[in-house]
Amino acid sequence: MPDDLSHLPYDLEAGDEIPSNKSPNPTFAEIAQARLGRRGMLMGGLGAAIAGFIGAGARPAAAQGAAAAATPGGPVIGFRAVPVSAQDTVVVPEGYRVQVIIPHGTPLNGRPATRSVLEMTAAEQEQAIGAHHDGMHFFPIEGREPDQGSSTDGLLVLNHEYIAPRFMHARAAGLSVGDGRLPVPEGGRDAEEVRKEIFAHGVSIVRIARQADGQWAVVPDPRNRRIHGATPMEIAGPVRGHPLVRTKYSPDGTRVRGTLNNCAHGVTPWNTYLAAEENWAGYFRNTDQQDQKPDLPREHARYGVPTGQARYNWDQVAGGGDEFIRFNVSRTGASATEDYRNEVNAFGWMVEIDPFNPASVPVKRTALGRFAHEGVIFAPAREGRPVVAYSGDDSTFEYIYKFVSARPFHRATANGSLLDEGILYVAKFNADGSGEWLPLVHGQGPLTAANGFADQGEVLVNTRLAADALGATKMDRPEWGAVDPRDGRVYFTLTNNARRQDGQVDAANPRARNEFGQIIRWREQNDEHAATRFTWDLFVIAGPEGNSRTASGAPLGADSLFACPDGLWFDADGRLWIQTDIGEREQLRGNLAPFGNNAMLAANPVTGEIRRFLTGPIGQEITGVITTPDRRTMFVNVQHPGATTPAADFAAGRINSRWPHGGEGVPLSATLVITKADGGVIGT
Template sequence: MKDFEKDYPDYTEAMGYEHGDEPPCNLSANRNFYEVMEARVARRGFLMGGLASIATGLIGGGLSGKAALASSTSPLIGFAPVPVSFEDKVVLPEGYTFQVLGAAGAPISGDMPAFRSGANSGDEQEHQVGQHHDGMHFFPIDGSSEDGLLVVNHEYIEPRFLHAEKPGYKGQPIGDSDVVYDADGKRDDDEVRMEIAAHGVSVYRTAKQADGSWAIVADPRNRRITANTPMEIAGPVRGSAHVRTKYSPDGTNTRGTVNNCAHGYTPWNTYLAAEENWAGYFANTTQLDQKPDLPREHARYGVSTNPQGGRYGWHLAKSGADEFVRWDATTRGASATEDYRNEPNSYGWMVEIDPFNPDAAPVKRTHLGRFAHEGVVFAPAVEGAPVVCYSGDDSRFEYIYKFVSDAPYVAGETDGSILDSGTLYVARFNDDGAGEWLALTPGRNGLTPANGFADLADILVNTRLAADHVGATKMDRPEWGTIDPRTGDVYFALTNNSRRTQAQVDAVNPRAENNFGQIVRWNYEGNDHTRSSFGWDLFVIAGTGRSSVAPAGGSLNDDNIFACPDGLWCDENGRLWIQTDMGDIGPDYSGPLKDFGMNGMLIADVETGEIKRFLTGPWGQETTGVVSTPDGRTLFVNFQHPGAHASPEDFAAGNFGSGFPDYDGATVPRSATIVITKADGGMVGS
């Protein structure tokens, strides 16, 4: 498995690639997680080729005495599993219903501008729900399970659906990531403004109505946070030379947030939005001797050297206004305060948002590190003890991180500033099932000026390079994490686990390109998350019946096969909700993931190891984002990018790839939240 990094010379051809994924950036010699897995298996006397034979070697061993290999029927999962689906619809177990809430373009603020399919303006989009929903959290109002603020991330956009009725798009063969330039290579200002506004975060009030449905409620707290919203920079990087720009010469402020994937919910009742694949939004065409000349804080993250940038070419808007040209990180002035060479350094952070205070500027918390954050998950807060949280870097062969605050948590007093001082660590997974956290602080583990790390701000801006230097374990796209609130066990999804080409498949190695993923789990002695050592195992190895290992031993079956675990959430009762992202799969897909049908969501009982498929979604979508009301009787789930598999020719012909959620034959598909309830009013999943 250690040679996997060489399997795909063109990273866009790798299974599971989605628009916006980073190019390979980790060129360090650190061991990847595959080598650790192989070494551990070898130590226990198993062969890697036979997955069934490693069930007791990797699954359920050494964690808190759980009955991980028990074979019993779960008391927590009381529904009949739904089958794999190939249909353009939402499928739920018998006895469950759903409704659509907050689809892209739904009005939430201002004069509540109506959604017009493919025809809204930038000004209207600034008051409408953004595109491509991802992580979210429900903030109850006064503890209510029927009234609260829903905060939703918007990971990226599909320009052709935003502009479907506009010249240059309507009736044209436009791909899912394409934008239209004029003859001079420039972009329309309003189209760019709309795309910027469709990114970021939506905050809106939603309440249960008399008929049992949920609706958006006009409220002064409703707002859009976009890729142009003013924000503060906090923590050790604030004011440093790394983030000084023309907009903020003192390095204390920036604008906007993009590619907000998963999220976090703090013990002090605020929201954290993750900035994931942000590097491709920028262009840096600086050259030295006619060759690209990127600083390491750009190169290690994949900032594009293409004059149009890696994604949407926002810096090429016709007007040349400052809000647009800031996406050009090319060195143009005599100093950093005369251009935007440092603008990319103000991205890659976790962004704290107070949903109840619309006047409070979002804050980028730099001590949590700079990388492709998938999200952040907090350990249960302990009065008088440090705050602890975890975050994965969602790119191939990147790392998992932990932050431990200096100050103790004090209920009712602690706020987000506690995240500005502490220690950031990166994980090393050892062969024997033990692991250790390596501190990323000045003077420790070789992070010295002599080795290229001037101070803490320099380490944090170059978090990946610091992790490379200290010898962290390369993981395979760490996605969401979650913590069992009852036991403290930590779970992280590793979404792609590929090793082989199709030509290398044989009877004992059945996983063609081994792209199905796994979920890793760890815990601590005394359930103390501040400790520097931990014990780990694999909770489940995803795949088909022939290529998986179930938590209770044996293989997954028709009721629970899945691939590419992404979203994770452990509810208060110990149900582990698992969401999948196999890419933009449509009905004609015939590749290695064809047996899994459409993306969906499963539930695992972590005590018994039982897993059942709870939901499947429409064509082309990724199932992502999951949270319930406090009483557990209402569940919110997001569907992202339905119809994204539609070819340019399909789009030109008006075949948009999916009808979700409107199914009227004319409206473009839209990302949306669905609200799931049980017909008998019981707890969802029970």
């Protein structure tokens, strides 16, 4: 891949992964075309087309009665929608209040910061909140259940997806640089600067509590800690010890340093946290060549490892050093245990973290597959039944997966080892509204040694290639998922896919040049999440009024317009919270201009009603949402404000966002604390 990516229709430096799925598998859009016919797929006839598949899935019979008995029309959405906004501020409905806490650089010890983010040392960053807040969960301080206990005191655990170096280093001032890497100085990068960037990634665990005045604040606690891009971690599951993860650092293939690009998350039924490794491939580079052409193993090529410059050039530190050299995954030694050719294979997993045990070592759970994990969601745990977890591969034309544990869940003894044995499936969506889960099991179907899969470890390291071989359905960037607590249906956001062509549309991905995205949902056969068959429909097709539909068949309107759905979460009342991520190059431009800044909306999954609840400042993404158990306090993350500042404007000191502190400060990711003035339940 050449270093100059300006000719491509995506922004690598903003985190998009290099598209790498060249398999002939059918796309979701092709399936829709087969189901509805070419005439029905034309957007001019969207209403007729959608009638065949949007909102078509029948509600599970068993859940239907229970839901109807409780609230026949679904959960109440009791606030007045806020308008679309292009202002550099956070807007919430009348009657709601917002507090900003833990911006990037906040010390974990609860004391005020003594330096700005630009002045912080690497050591200070290692003991402070990281950058680019993303998925998160509030764990009640009792530490017994992930959603029961105190609503005023707990551990907030949050991901830090990536960084904006120009807003981290004083040397960036006056440089004409965008939201990606800084230029490499002559002789190489400064080690202190690179360590600071590595430490700004990962996960923060921080105790927060509501004070007497109603405000929330950081509480000093020995459990407060940072897990980052250099933290030692264990490799567990079928890939542990596999030749494809053996390196100079870990010759036996059992350990690795760090976790990167942690986007969404998951919360286990046994009260631990899972951090997803999403667009990690770009942090590495492989310069191996044969006949003057790139010569990458499939474990690199299928995931888009760059052959020129890496995302932040961490391997190019002056004087080198093992902690930095590992990001160059070229072949430099006589064997894999003499270099870092396999370092990148230890990334792309779900990382389990025990927030209540500061001595615990994070564990990469490899049975869940290796891909660009947006996050993981668990079906409700049932005593004596398998654990079921869903995950999306956030890249264009990639897949949706499901893991079913081999051993049953027993609350008294459950722990992370349940995620080390089981079957990983990939989804195939059929044109008739049915679907099936295809098992990625060595020795079954095409996943044999004769086809290049020597064992289950090789299947999992090459999860995407295994899914290609099984004929899974290519999707429009599958991101966050959520399970409806009322009826068990599973929802997933498909954010967008402007690269889909007319001949690639299908029922689940019904639009070519899909700028706006959609939300798909399915019901597992017999309402059993471990089933291998399902039925699906579309909950909403996002976009402008003339190019959108809700589950009720109506177009989106002024109170509900949105594009590029990303974050997704159900509260205990059954409201579906939808967060948007219009890309940095598209915000307030072209066909995406009418949607304003990124926002969060609430939806009624029964009626299809949607209302805009929150709009964020300029250049950001709204991501991560959770409430306290009493649902009277909501936490929401604001990621990368100011990211849309053009390079030339940055050089001239014209930054388009100064959120959250205003003045002349650099924009910072931070967490919102949202409450109702009357102390009521959020959303009612």
